Structures are given as structure tokens and as C-alpha cells.
Amino acid sequence: MKFVDEAFIRVEAGDGGSGCVSFRREKYIPKGGPDGGDGGDGGSITLLADNNLNTLVDFRFQRIHRAESGHKGMGKDMRGRGGRDLLLRVPVGTRVFDEETGEHLGELLTNGERLLVAQGGFHGIGNARYKSSTNRAPRQFSPGSPGERRDLRLELILLADVGLLGFPNAGKSSLIRQVSSARPKVADYPFTTLYPNLGVVSLGHRRSFVIADIPGVIEGAAEGAGLGIQFLKHLSRTRLLLHLVDMAPLTEDEDPADQVRKIEAELAAFGGELTDKERWLVLNKCDLLDPAAAQQSRDRVVEALGWQAPVYECSALTGAGTATLMEDLMRRLEQLKVESGEAHSPDEPDVSEWHPLD
Structure with a gap:
């Protein structure tokens, strides 16, 4: 296998799901009130050091990695499902840099060590959370925040004595x-x-x-x-x-x-x-x-x-x-x-x- 010691990838965390605007409507209940649920959090992207890998060659073929976005909130105070996190396995001894800013984000030096490289977006708020004594029928809601997006440079450092x-x-x-x-x-x-x-x-x-x-x-x-x-x-x-x-x-x-x-x-x-x-x-x-x-x-x-x-x-x-x-x-x-x-x-x-x- 060809030894690859450097790779450039883009990671895109999932966006948070939007909150829902909904009102409870049931027979014989004329004033049900707001029941819009919150959205789900977006999935994050984490690097995991794996002793079974010794090269970054896999990242030469797949450069863009996206986590799942959170789902929208629903009526009946139902919260949207959170997006699945994405786990990327890298060799032990991998250094991680933000390619745009040059920031050194961290390095993975032991088997099983993890590094969060892209945080998922925060969920949006449904209208049920906005109700109050003076706001009985709120129509406000908030959209989910976008997930982090980064261009990364992965650099493999051989751990030798x-x-x-x-x-x-x-x-x-x-x-x-x-x-x-x-x-x-x-x-x-x-x-x-x-x-x-x-x-x-x-x-x-x-x-x-x-x-x-x-x-x-x-x-x-x-x-x-x-x-x-x-x-x-x-x-x-x-x-x-x-x-x-x-x-x-x-x-x-x-x-x-x-x-x-x-x-x-x-x-x-x-x-x-x-x-x-x-x-x-x-x-x-x-x-x-x-x-x-x-x-x-x-x-x-x-x-x-x-x-x-x-x-x-x-x-x-x-x-x-x-x-x-x-x-x-x-x-x-x-x-x-x-x-x-x-x-x-x-x-x-x-x-x-x-x-x-x-």
C-alpha cells in the first residue's frame, strides 16, 4: 500500500433542526394551546485514533465528510430526531490543522483517543417554549443553527523512538x-x-x-x-x-x-x-x-x-x-x-x- 502522510479533507457538521409552530386541536378542547416541539441537534464529526491504520490513503479518495442534520420539530410537543454523529478513523500519530486559519486543532497520539473537529448545530425552538401568560398563542419559533464547516489538513507523524x-x-x-x-x-x-x-x-x-x-x-x-x-x-x-x-x-x-x-x-x-x-x-x-x-x-x-x-x-x-x-x-x-x-x-x-x- 502506498504510504500517504498528508491529506486534505472538508468536514461539515449537521445543521440543527428547526422548531415547529403547531397548536393542539382536539375535539371538545377549544383552547388547546401551542404544542410545537423543538428540532434535533445536528450531528458532530469526531476523529478517532486507530492502531489498525498506518496511512491516510483513504482520505485521498473521499475528501468531503458530512454528518447528518437534525430533523424538524413536530406537533404534540414532539422533538425532532438528532442527526447521527460521524466518526472518522485515522492512524495513531495524526496531527490536525485548520487549513484556512492554520490553527493547530490537536493531535491523536494514543489508540482510542478522540478529537472533535466539527460541532453539530444547536436545535431550533418550537412555539410551545414561547408561551406565557401574556402570549397565549405564540407563533414564534427559531431555526436551528448551522453546523461547523472546516477544511482540514491531516498530517501523519510516525511515532518512533x-x-x-x-x-x-x-x-x-x-x-x-x-x-x-x-x-x-x-x-x-x-x-x-x-x-x-x-x-x-x-x-x-x-x-x-x-x-x-x-x-x-x-x-x-x-x-x-x-x-x-x-x-x-x-x-x-x-x-x-x-x-x-x-x-x-x-x-x-x-x-x-x-x-x-x-x-x-x-x-x-x-x-x-x-x-x-x-x-x-x-x-x-x-x-x-x-x-x-x-x-x-x-x-x-x-x-x-x-x-x-x-x-x-x-x-x-x-x-x-x-x-x-x-x-x-x-x-x-x-x-x-x-x-x-x-x-x-x-x-x-x-x-x-x-x-x-x-
Whole structure:
């Protein structure tokens, strides 16, 4: 199924039903009085987060969604039936914006969470509600109010703990295949990955995290080049970024340190919180170099960048070095959860003094 991360829809809540003007007319009751009932409330439109959905593709085919309007009031003080509410299911991690005003209406981050996006109209009042000692035969009534109408932009944010960042062919898809059960397409040409992929890394009982494979970013992405820039927003909710670098480029002119700088420039141009996120450097494809050359390349890249965060060497193809990387990621994520005040079980390991494994 094609991954769709953005959709534009129009929601129209139901109008309230009009009140009724009616008078009681029964045999032998000459002065029955007013008995016009109220109308029914219009139906509202609510979004519901559903774990069984992972794309917004359904909203590409049906863009207009209308709730039922309330029915008119009737005689004998009978109120009109209310309009049925409309429930729209969306994937967990959906942000909702008013397209006309740009207002952020909310986001759905847990399964079963609901968000009211269009309120149904209020019912009209029948003439029975207007009777008084001085107004014995009222002919007043009120129409129902119109329901809310909005043009919405739905934006899907992938909820992952770790995001993979890097140039095309840096080995992101190969890494996620190596450490999880996800099977993204892998090929020897750029832009093999067209849509984000999620994988779950399991390291034992109650020790797992979600890793996201994001399409590669290239130079000039902030101006619209390549594919990655349209998916960078998915990384905004990750706790940590892995910056993959190809240590065995096809040509000698390609400098791994220069690749890192180019992507850092695109992150800065993109803005937001990405530039401030914790980012680890992963030197991939080290199996294509002999040990001495690999060590020299590592030292040269770290020195050129002045890198202070953790640095790892691995081979996404053979799996060398990935076990240590995943274990360190798990320990770091556990520590971040503790620091953020998230609830954790007493039997979870002590990570108050986390440090990378030797």
C-alpha cells in the first residue's frame, strides 16, 4: 500500500433542526394551546485514533465528510430526531490543522483517543417554549443553527523512538532489515526507499523500541530537491537520531565528513527541533575496508567534524557491530524515559548512570 502522510479533507457538521409552530386541536378542547416541539441537534464529526491504520490513503479518495442534520420539530410537543454523529478513523500519530486559519486543532497520539473537529448545530425552538401568560398563542419559533464547516489538513507523524538519517545508499534500509523484522526494499541505486518504514528492535523481555527508516536527504533538500525533506517532519517525535555515513563511497571525491556537514546544513534549513536532537554517528560499510584503513577513516572523520557524541562502526549487511549499537540505544532510551519522568516498572534495569558499552 502506498504510504500517504498528508491529506486534505472538508468536514461539515449537521445543521440543527428547526422548531415547529403547531397548536393542539382536539375535539371538545377549544383552547388547546401551542404544542410545537423543538428540532434535533445536528450531528458532530469526531476523529478517532486507530492502531489498525498506518496511512491516510483513504482520505485521498473521499475528501468531503458530512454528518447528518437534525430533523424538524413536530406537533404534540414532539422533538425532532438528532442527526447521527460521524466518526472518522485515522492512524495513531495524526496531527490536525485548520487549513484556512492554520490553527493547530490537536493531535491523536494514543489508540482510542478522540478529537472533535466539527460541532453539530444547536436545535431550533418550537412555539410551545414561547408561551406565557401574556402570549397565549405564540407563533414564534427559531431555526436551528448551522453546523461547523472546516477544511482540514491531516498530517501523519510516525511515532518512533529512533530515526535513521543519512544520504541515499548510506545503508539505512539494510540496517533496519538487520536489526528488526521489517523488510524494506534494498537495492544498489539511490532513492530505493520512497516511503518511511518502521521496525521494532527487540532485545528481550519488555526491552524493545521502534526505529524509523526515512528516505535519504540530499543537498538542496530544503529547496525541494530529493525526497527526504518531505519526511523530515516524521523525525520530530523521535527521541534520538542515528546519522548513517557510507565509509566506502564509490568515488574518492566523496568525503564522509562532507556528507555529514551537508545533511546538518539541511537540518538547519528545515528548522524545528531536529537540529537540537541527540544524534549519534554510525560509520557504515566498514566491512569493505581493511581494519587499518577503517580506523584511519574513523579518526579522520571524527577529527574533521569535531564530533563529541557517540560514534559506532558497523556493517548493516553482515551485522557486525549492530548488536552493541542496539544495546546502547536501548540503554540510552531507558535513561531518557527516566529523565522525562515517564512511568517505569521497578524491575527495569538501573540506567541512572548510563554510558556506552565498551
